[in-house]
Amino acid sequence: MSREIHERIDEIEAFLSRYQGIWSREVVAQFPYDEPLVSDEWSALISNLDPDDISTIECRRGTGSLPEGELKSMLEENFALSSFYTHPQSPDADLPGPSRTSGVSQKKQHEIDTLLELVEPHFQRLRVAEVFDFCGGMGHFAAAAVSSFNVKATTFDFSEELQGKGKQRYVDLCSDSRIRFAHADVRQSSSHPLIPRLSALDGQRSAIGLHTCGDLAQCFVDAVIEAEIPLFFSVPCCYYKGSTNTQSFSEDEPTLSPEALWLASRSHCQVNIGGELGYRVKYFRFMMHLYLCEVCGIREFVGLGHSTKTLYRAGFEEYAEEQLRRLAVENPSSHRGPLREFSRRSSRIKIVKEMIASSVIRNSFGRLIEVLIVLRRAAKIGVRGYAVSVEACFDERVSPRNLLITARK
Numbered sequence: 001m002s003r004e005i006h007e008r009i010d011e012i013e014a015f016l017s018r019y020q021g022i023w024s025r026e027v028v029a030q031f032p033y034d035e036p037l038v039s040d041e042w043s044a045l046i047s048n049l050d051p052d053d054i055s056t057i058e059c060r061r062g063t064g065s066l067p068e069g070e071l072k073s074m075l076e077e078n079f080a081l082s083s084f085y086t087h088p089q090s091p092d093a094d095l096p097g098p099s100r101t102s103g104v105s106q107k108k109q110h111e112i113d114t115l116l117e118l119v120e121p122h123f124q125r126l127r128v129a130e131v132f133d134f135c136g137g138m139g140h141f142a143a144a145a146v147s148s149f150n151v152k153a154t155t156f157d158f159s160e161e162l163q164g165k166g167k168q169r170y171v172d173l174c175s176d177s178r179i180r181f182a183h184a185d186v187r188q189s190s191s192h193p194l195i196p197r198l199s200a201l202d203g204q205r206s207a208i209g210l211h212t213c214g215d216l217a218q219c220f221v222d223a224v225i226e227a228e229i230p231l232f233f234s235v236p237c238c239y240y241k242g243s244t245n246t247q248s249f250s251e252d253e254p255t256l257s258p259e260a261l262w263l264a265s266r267s268h269c270q271v272n273i274g275g276e277l278g279y280r281v282k283y284f285r286f287m288m289h290l291y292l293c294e295v296c297g298i299r300e301f302v303g304l305g306h307s308t309k310t311l312y313r314a315g316f317e318e319y320a321e322e323q324l325r326r327l328a329v330e331n332p333s334s335h336r337g338p339l340r341e342f343s344r345r346s347s348r349i350k351i352v353k354e355m356i357a358s359s360v361i362r363n364s365f366g367r368l369i370e371v372l373i374v375l376r377r378a379a380k381i382g383v384r385g386y387a388v389s390v391e392a393c394f395d396e397r398v399s400p401r402n403l404l405i406t407a408r409k
């Protein structure tokens, strides 16, 4: 598997390097003054698609009605390189049913059920007796592992509030010491090892880091390798947002700009709103960016929060007024007339369509960059003496951060 991982990394890097100009910069950073990210030809091809075709591309289900040519080939190669074997799922298959455990979201329940199924054969083979759940929050995984297998668990987290809730929730498992909540900062674990080297239990030890944000995934890996844990599972998330030091994190991921790391953590196309409404969301956001830039003099990138579906359906002026209010722009209602006039200019409409086309093409690289980051991490673990594998574990429509590294001695 290690060789396969290295080969795939090489292939992805070679592919990505051909399109670096597209994925390494934010779309809004380029408009309306600089060079667009994609050629006029690619922009026109995407602009000619209907919103459902655009959703198909965004969900990596295919290339819609794009004609044969360079863009179609690029997308097909991109999707092939970022795909993993997953159990066959029809696009309309039922999503996992409602959570069986009260107070646990459908998403979390799905993640835990899936992981229990995946870890079980490994636990049996190694006769695992103790599990360490890093950044475990309320300890849902630890509790599920204790209840499903004959193991003890320790869950580490630095949030006393979450751990307090977990202790209340799993009071029975705490009282007979099957689960322990250890208050700890995982970032500091190199100076204070969290896991004692020797286990008093008759059996092996294993560890999990489920959605360890940003650099915490690396802290987790370092801590478990240091403690000589022979089997561990890592499902990383938000590759950039969780990092306190953007600079060092981007150096750790050579060739990936902070914008590219951001894009990787945003690749959740399967849970996005698609179709007409999805198109409207993009249209409004980009038109708003142009207005902020040209009329309000706000040239830097402004993260625009979500608005209600009703507001998107109402119209651009209503949406924009609400955004101006959030941005604390003085007297937002006085912008109504200028907003209407601005958003109806054909030159602005043309730019917004180009921005949408660029973003559809750029976003298609998000998953591939995520895959590259995770494969690079797996390869680094491989170098430290583990057999590693990477797979997509959760249903992406429920839990998009679903790349699992399994590492075993």
Ligand SMILES: C[S@@+](CC[C@H](N)C(=O)[O-])C[C@H]1O[C@@H](n2cnc3c(N)ncnc32)[C@H](O)[C@@H]1O
Pocket (backbone or CB within 6 Å): 108, 134, 135, 136, 137, 138, 140, 156, 157, 158, 159, 162, 184, 185, 186, 187, 209, 210, 211, 212, 213, 216
């Ligand atoms: C995305 S949540 C995942 C929680 C849990 N693993 C799950 O999947 O339900 C990330 C968790 O990391 C914890 N965390 C963040 N920084 C941490 C740190 N430096 N040390 C320990 N825990 C941390 C947060 O409190 C939060 O519970």
